[in-house]
Each structure stands twice: as structure tokens, then as C-alpha cells.
Amino acid sequence: MLFVLALLVAWPPLAWGGASWLAAGADRGDAAARADAIVVLAGSSTYVERARKAAALFRDGRAPGVVLTNDNLVGGWSEAEQRNPLFVERAAEELRRGGVPAERIEIIWRPVSSTHEEAARVREYAAARGLRSLTVVTSAYHARRARRTFRRVLSGSGIAVGLEAVAPGEQSPPTATWWLGRLGWRMVAGEYVKLVYYWLFHS
Numbered sequence: 001m002l003f004v005l006a007l008l009v010a011w012p013p014l015a016w017g018g019a020s021w022l023a024a025g026a027d028r029g030d031a032a033a034r035a036d037a038i039v040v041l042a043g044s045s046t047y048v049e050r051a052r053k054a055a056a057l058f059r060d061g062r063a064p065g066v067v068l069t070n071d072n073l074v075g076g077w078s079e080a081e082q083r084n085p086l087f088v089e090r091a092a093e094e095l096r097r098g099g100v101p102a103e104r105i106e107i108i109w110r111p112v113s114s115t116h117e118e119a120a121r122v123r124e125y126a127a128a129r130g131l132r133s134l135t136v137v138t139s140a141y142h143a144r145r146a147r148r149t150f151r152r153v154l155s156g157s158g159i160a161v162g163l164e165a166v167a168p169g170e171q172s173p174p175t176a177t178w179w180l181g182r183l184g185w186r187m188v189a190g191e192y193v194k195l196v197y198y199w200l201f202h203s
Helices: 002-026 046-057 087-097 115-129 140-153 182-203
Strands: 037-040 066-069 105-107 131-139 160-166
Touching: 002 140, 002 160, 002 182, 037 046, 046 066, 046 087, 046 131, 046 140, 046 160, 066 087, 066 115, 087 105, 087 182, 105 115, 115 140, 115 182, 131 140, 140 182
Parallel strands: 037 066, 037 131, 066 105, 131 160
Antiparallel strands: none
């Protein structure tokens, strides 16, 4: 009983600390003032916040165009289109709504299933187009792993990579209460599992 009580008392600050450590990876401010392209990483549950962040960066003149990766996941029914668009298509729509012209949006259509694959596809895309600098946009809880993965995969390519992340609270759950919902467990607790996996197999 005492153990359970101690756990109940200790859990909220521990949970907050764990989420805050992940989110702190978004605060390093290492993106260049201007890059050749903004790259938005795929994420079906966070595509709106990532697209909005990328659109804001584009409006600020941080890059001449935006590139989207494609996780090939299908979203809900669209009455306007009479079909189920891919989440990457919904992200492109959100970018257009945020002021990015359609001709400044490109999609890397080859599907990806991991951050490591995204980095590999982006490296191929950037090399083929002679891009020398990229600003990667993702959600805060994903920032540490995304930054490390992109820098490792793009190492030696001559392509500079910086990262801009969306602070928790829009689609990503707040650091203090993430553990109250299923999405929070997937985004925060799940991210720690992925960090260990990447440390073991992508170091």
C-alpha cells in the first residue's frame, strides 16, 4: 500500500520530467536563418501542427519551398474529394491554407515507415536537386531522435541540417498531462522505446 501511494505521488513529476526532457530537444535553435528547403516529417496524428509550423517558417522567408515525406497512411473521408486522402495530402492542403503556394510544395512520394527511412529519402532528394541546407520540421517529442538521425544519415553529404520543432500543446499533448491519454503514451513513452532501438541499431 505504501509503495502504491509513493508511486501515485511520484508519478506526475516523473512523467512531466520525462516529457520535458524529450521536448527540450526542440529548444536548441540550430536551424539556419535561411535554408534551401523546409522538410516536414510525416506524422498522421501531428500533421496539422507540423504543417502550420512549416507554413509560418515559409512566410518568414526561411526557405523558398517546402518538402513533405510520405508515410502512406490514409486519413478520414473527404466530402469535398469523395475519397480518403493520404495524410501527406492533408498536410499539403494545410500548407496551402497557411499561405504556401502549391508550386512551392513538393512531396517525396516513395513511402517511409521510420525516421531513418525519412532521412535516407531526404538525402537522396536533396542530392538529386543540389540542395545544400535543410530545415527539418517535426514535433517536440520527436526532436531529439530526428535531429540525431538526420545528422547521422546526412553525414558526409555536404548538406547542412537544422531542426525546428513544434512545442507541445497543439496536437501533441502537454508535458504535464501526456499520460492521461492514449496518444500521450504513444508519443512520449513510445518515443523512449524508439530512442533505445535507434541507439542499439542506428548508432
